[in-house]
Amino acid sequence: MSIYDTLNKEQKQAVMTTSGPLLLLAGAGSGKTRVLTHRIAYLIDQMGVNPWNILAITFTNKAAGEMRERVDQLVGFGADQIWVSTFHSACMRILRRYIDRLGFDSGFTIYDTDDQKTVIKGICKRLNIDTKIYREKALLGAISSAKDSLTDVREYEIGAAGDSSKAVYAKVYREYQETLQKNNALDFDDIIVKTVELFKNCPDVLDQYQERFRYIMVDEYQDTNTAQFELVRLLAEKYRNLCVVGDDDQSIYRFRGANIRNILEFEQYFPEALVIKLEQNYRSTQSILDAANAVISNNVGRKDKALWTDRGAGSRIHLRQFDNAYEEAEFIAGDVARRVKKEGAQYRDCAVLYRTNAQARLLEERMILEGIPYNVVGGTNFYARMEVKDILAYLKTIDNGRDEVALRRIVNIPKRGIGAATLDKLEDYAQLHEISLYDAMREADDIMGMGKAAAKIRPFVHLIEGYRKRLRELTVAELISAVVSEIDYGRYLQDYDDESCEDRIENVDELITKAVSYQDTHEEPSLTEFLEEVALVAEIDNVDGSDDRVLLLTLHSAKGLEFPNVYLAGMEDGLFPSYMTIVSDDPEDVEEERRLAYVGITRAMNELTLTYAKMRMIRGETQYNPISRFVREIPAALMDNTLPQGRRPDSLLPDRDTVFGLRPKAVLRPKTTAKADRPFIAREIGSLNRLAGISKGMPDRAPEDPEYGEGERVTHVKYGEGTVTKLEKEPRDYKVTVNFDKYGQKIMYASFAKLKRV
DNA sequence: TTTTACTTCGTTTTT
DNA sequence: CGAAGTAAAA
Numbered sequence: 001m002s003i004y005d006t007l008n009k010e011q012k013q014a015v016m017t018t019s020g021p022l023l024l025l026a027g028a029g030s031g032k033t034r035v036l037t038h039r040i041a042y043l044i045d046q047m048g049v050n051p052w053n054i055l056a057i058t059f060t061n062k063a064a065g066e067m068r069e070r071v072d073q074l075v076g077f078g079a080d081q082i083w084v085s086t087f088h089s090a091c092m093r094i095l096r097r098y099i100d101r102l103g104f105d106s107g108f109t110i111y112d113t114d115d116q117k118t119v120i121k122g123i124c125k126r127l128n129i130d131t132k133i134y135r136e137k138a139l140l141g142a143i144s145s146a147k148d149s150l151t152d153v154r155e156y157e158i159g160a161a162g163d164s165s166k167a168v169y170a171k172v173y174r175e176y177q178e179t180l181q182k183n184n185a186l187d188f189d190d191i192i193v194k195t196v197e198l199f200k201n202c203p204d205v206l207d208q209y210q211e212r213f214r215y216i217m218v219d220e221y222q223d224t225n226t227a228q229f230e231l232v233r234l235l236a237e238k239y240r241n242l243c244v245v246g247d248d249d250q251s252i253y254r255f256r257g258a259n260i261r262n263i264l265e266f267e268q269y270f271p272e273a274l275v276i277k278l279e280q281n282y283r284s285t286q287s288i289l290d291a292a293n294a295v296i297s298n299n300v301g302r303k304d305k306a307l308w309t310d311r312g313a314g315s316r317i318h319l320r321q322f323d324n325a326y327e328e329a330e331f332i333a334g335d336v337a338r339r340v341k342k343e344g345a346q347y348r349d350c351a352v353l354y355r356t357n358a359q360a361r362l363l364e365e366r367m368i369l370e371g372i373p374y375n376v377v378g379g380t381n382f383y384a385r386m387e388v389k390d391i392l393a394y395l396k397t398i399d400n401g402r403d404e405v406a407l408r409r410i411v412n413i414p415k416r417g418i419g420a421a422t423l424d425k426l427e428d429y430a431q432l433h434e435i436s437l438y439d440a441m442r443e444a445d446d447i448m449g450m451g452k453a454a455a456k457i458r459p460f461v462h463l464i465e466g467y468r469k470r471l472r473e474l475t476v477a478e479l480i481s482a483v484v485s486e487i488d489y490g491r492y493l494q495d496y497d498d499e500s501c502e503d504r505i506e507n508v509d510e511l512i513t514k515a516v517s518y519q520d521t522h523e524e525p526s527l528t529e530f531l532e533e534v535a536l537v538a539e540i541d542n543v544d545g546s547d548d549r550v551l552l553l554t555l556h557s558a559k560g561l562e563f564p565n566v567y568l569a570g571m572e573d574g575l576f577p578s579y580m581t582i583v584s585d586d587p588e589d590v591e592e593e594r595r596l597a598y599v600g601i602t603r604a605m606n607e608l609t610l611t612y613a614k615m616r617m618i619r620g621e622t623q624y625n626p627i628s629r630f631v632r633e634i635p636a637a638l639m640d641n642t643l644p645q646g647r648r649p650d651s652l653l654p655d656r657d658t659v660f661g662l663r664p665k666a667v668l669r670p671k672t673t674a675k676a677d678r679p680f681i682a683r684e685i686g687s688l689n690r691l692a693g694i695s696k697g698m699p700d701r702a703p704e705d706p707e708y709g710e711g712e713r714v715t716h717v718k719y720g721e722g723t724v725t726k727l728e729k730e731p732r733d734y735k736v737t738v739n740f741d742k743y744g745q746k747i748m749y750a751s752f753a754k755l756k757r758v
Numbered sequence: 759t760t761t762t763a764c765t766t767c768g769t770t771t772t773t
Numbered sequence: 774c775g776a777a778g779t780a781a782a783a
Contacts, residue, residue: 059773060773061773087773192773223773253771253772255770256773355770358770378771378772421759536773537773539772540772554771556772575770578769578770579769580769581770596771617774619767619768
């Protein structure tokens with residue numbers, strides 16, 4: 001009896017195929033992590049591969065940590081030699097060693113989205129670019145997707161030739177890269193891109209890593225972007241022992257540059273690749289899988305596969321409608337409480353999934369009210385909070401004097417009377433003498449025209465210099481404590497906002513706690529490394545599964561997790577799929593949302609509950625959205641409640657004042673913000689309903705007689721041909737039961753099924 | 759230079 | 774609704 005006997009046939013094949021390229025199409029819940037960990041064990045124990053030669057890449061630190069733990073359990077010896085890491089931290093390790101070859105200093109810092117925005121703002125100001133026309137977000141987005149697809153500044157400029165608008169983007173891209181280089185900083189995308197650049201420019205470095213990583217495994221392969229693919233391709237080029245594991249149906253990061261072609265075209269890059277499909281699901285009941293399969297089958301251009309299980313049908317999927325989001329939250333909280341009290345469930349067995357982070361608030365409030373322990377994943381990243389960023393900016397300034405973004409952030413926090421005018425003078429001086437802004441501050445006394453300002457700068461420089469000198473004798477935690485007390489940051493927070501100051505001080509303390517735990521878990525702790533780790537944590541990394549709490553999280557963060565009880569909240573067209581994707585002219589956008597729905601459904605092991613509200617407040621506006629098309633794509637027979645048969649929007653229109661107890665000021669205020677590109681909500685309802693296949697005013701009319709009868713052959717767009725076994729007239733529509741040749745029996749409503757007689 | 763009062767704007771998802 | 778930006782005032 002060996003550890004490999006518990007694997008099924010395909011899993012075993014995947015584990016034992018150790019050489020050459022391997023594409024593992026692993027459906028949700030098909031045990032891919034098991035395969036990966038067993039494969040690593042097999043490589044070491046059975047094939048005699050040196051653990052040192054193995055690289056396993058995941059997307060989140062959490063996934064990396066879990067994999068490492070499981071490998072440790074399977075492999076007797078040398079497991080710590082394996083690189084199990086995320087794309088970003090693997091690249092960081094390489095860059096810290098070799099980035100000097102690209103003209104950066106190895107003490108570079110990492111810019112998060114906030115920092116990037118600051119840089120872009122500065123550039124726009126400097127170049128007199130109107131941010132009304134060229135939005136910072138759009139500029140950043142363009143730069144990011146250029147990088148994701150490995151388009152450098154030069155190439156971008158060539159592509160922009162002759163297009164004045166694109167030329168602005170190109171100019172900003174160039175300035176942005178130059179600023180980052182000047183600040184000795186990289187953004188998230190650069191971490192990958194610069195590593196690729198390094199490998200391409202320095203064959204000796206590439207060769208060294210190729211020799212080291214003779215066996216490479218990539219998890220969540222469907223989420224890789226072009227740059228990440230190129231990185232992996234380069235590393236694997238020599239020995240070609242590359243195993244990628246992914247599921248095209250779970251590709252949900254296209255907006256972030258994930259290139260689904262990486263999976264669909266893997267066999268073109270590696271013609272000798274073996275492809276293995278894992279379709280047996282060990283997680284969910286058949287009903288849940290049927291629902292997931294039915295929904296995802298509406299997407300085109302996917303690798304064909306269907307999940308199955310030997311677990312049995314299980315209970316039906318619960319579908320619940322509510323008047324508003326408050327009642328929805330009330331139900332979910334109540335249902336969780338009921339399951340815990342009556343069915344012996346634990347809180348941690350339950351998770352509430354939603355499309356947007358904003359939905360968490362109401363759910364959270366309700367959980368508090370009912371006294372249910374919960375945890376919200378995501379929202380504002382801990383390290384993105386103002387008070388935490390302030391402290392980190394101090395640390396960054398001490399660590400890397402060239403990081404101007406950090407310096408500018410804290411130079412006047414707390415108030416030192418160093419304002420824009422002073423900084424402008426310093427900047428001029430710095431530019432003239434080709435030194436950094438911080439170095440200019442050090443020489444402030446010698447700068448003409450500095451006047452009284454020099455006296456204000458002196459203590460600040462003194463403070464930073466003092467900590468630089470003491471850097472070696474202080475731990476990171478001690479350093480933070482010292483800085484916080486020296487600048488009297490607590491007082492600053494109190495003056496800033498008395499209300500929130502307690503929470504903020506708590507967060508600063510939390511940061512110190514994290515610094516202590518960093519200190520305890522690392523062999524050679526350093527400030528640089530601490531800042532790096534802190535920059536690369538994702539919210540999901542902090543989820544502790546051993547806490548007995550209900551988890552509240554977005555569908556995106558839920559990927560890779562599983563729960564006995566799952567609630568999918570806010571199943572409404574306009575929210576999920578989001579309004580943006582519905583009106584998009586690219587049908588791929590809705591398909592991505594559908595994959596998200598697939599991910600959500602397949603998180604559930606035993607019970608799946610879908611909820612939606614007729615009315616919901618979104619950005620201070622009340623919206624009336626129809627039920628999500630994804631719910632309609634689930635066969636009715638799988639659910640415990642019937643779908644609404646369409647409704648007339650006008651019968652539902654505003655009674656919000658009575659519902660929310662609001663004074664009618666919101667209604668009376670003239671709608672001055674209505675613009676051509678953002679139509680009235682009332683009009684949106686109409687169009688959304690039309691998109692969902694509901695036509696206004698039709699529900700109560702007698703249904704049209706279908707062109708087919710019982711026993712006749714019909715054809716369906718998705719299911720193909722079948723025989724009508726039952727035809728029942730209902731007040732609003734005909735209910736048709738069809739036995740499809742390929743998909744078996746389905747019950748559907750005539751007006752939605754659009755069946756054609758053969 | 760800093761504080762305040764007011765307007766404007768937007769929302770998907772995040773390593 | 775809330776964050777963030779802008780203009781005016783102190």
